[in-house]
Amino acid sequence: MKYVNIESVEPGQYLGKTIFSSNGAILLSEGVQLTVYMINTLRRIGVTMLYIKDPSLADVVIEDVVSEETKRAVMQQMGETMASIRSGKDFSTKTVSVTIDHLLSDVMSNKEVLVQLTDIRTKDNAMYVHALNVCMMSVLMGINQGLNQLQLKELAIGALLHDVGKIELITDDSLGDMKRHHTWRGFEVLKSKRELSLLSAHVAFQHHEQPDGQGIPRGLDADQIHLYAKIVAVANLYDNLLFDVSVGRGMLPHEATELMMAMSGTKLDHDVLINFLKIVSIYPTGSSVRLSTKETGVVVGQHRGLPSRPIVRVVKQDVDGVLEVKEIDLAKHTTVFIDTVLM
Structure with a gap:
C-alpha cells in the first residue's frame, strides 16, 4: 500500500484501508475500486490523505497498534459518550471501562509496533480519531514510563476523555475565564463520575499546563502537573500538529517531532518527550x-x-x-x- 494525498488519487485505484464514520460504521471498505464520485465525496467530507493499493507494494504490511475492531468500538463509544454529555444526560462509565480494557489489551500485545497516525479522517470523525490516537500514544508512553496496569487504565480513560469539556455547554455567564475553559469543564464532568479515578479527571484538567508555568488554566509549575497530564500533553500536541489544518496543511511527522523537541523542558516534559520519540514512526510505512x-x-x-x-x-x-x-x-x-x- 501507498499513503498518498487525495489530490493524486485517480479513478480505478483501490482503497487500501477502510474509512469509518464517527460512530464506527464503515463508509468505504478496504479494497473498493474508487470512482470519480467517491473521490469527490471524500474531498467534500474532509479527507486529505488515504492508503491506495499498489501492486509493487503488495507485500508491505501496515502494522497497527490497535485493531480495526477495537477502533470501531472506541469510536462508537466516544460518539455515545459525547452525545450523552451534549444532551445533558449521564454516560455509562462501565461501557467506557470495557472499551478501554479492549484497547489496553491491543496495545499491550503490539507495544513494539511504532505508531503511525494514518487513519483516514473526515470532518465527521476527526474528534473521535483524535481521542483514540491520544489514548493509544499515551498508553504506549505510560508503558515506557513503567506504569502498572491500574495506572495505565487511569491514564487511558483520562486520555480518551481529555476533551470532553469541549462538549459541555456553558450556561452560567458569571463564570470567570478559567472556569469557562474546556479543561476546567472537562474536569467537572469527569470528577462527578465517582466510578472514575480523580486522576483521570485531572488529565482533562491539566493537559494544557506546561513545565515552564505558562500553561492553562492555572499556570502550574512542572512539579505540580501530574505525570498522566504530562503524557497526554505530548500525545495531544503531536496529533494536533499533524492534523490541525486551520492554518494550512498539517505538519509531517518529522516536522512535528522537530518542533516538539525544541519545546523540551519548557512546553513539554523532557523525560516524557524522550519516551514519545521511542514509540512514533517519523516516516510512516507507505510514505x-x-x-x-x-x-x-x-x-x-x-x-x-x-x-x-x-x-x-x-x-x-x-x-x-x-x-x-x-x-x-x-x-x-x-x-x-x-x-x-x-x-
Missing part, C-alpha cells in the same frame, strides 16, 4: 520519499529505536525497460538520508 542519493522510493519497514532510519524500496526501470527493485535499509546505509517526503 513516498526522496533520498539524498536523488532516488525516490516508498518506506516499507521500520526500526524501533531508529525512527528516522526506515527501510526504503526503490523501483527503477533500466534502459531495456526491466524494473529493478532494491531496498535500502537506512539503519545500515548510514550515509544515505531522507531528503524530502513526497506528498
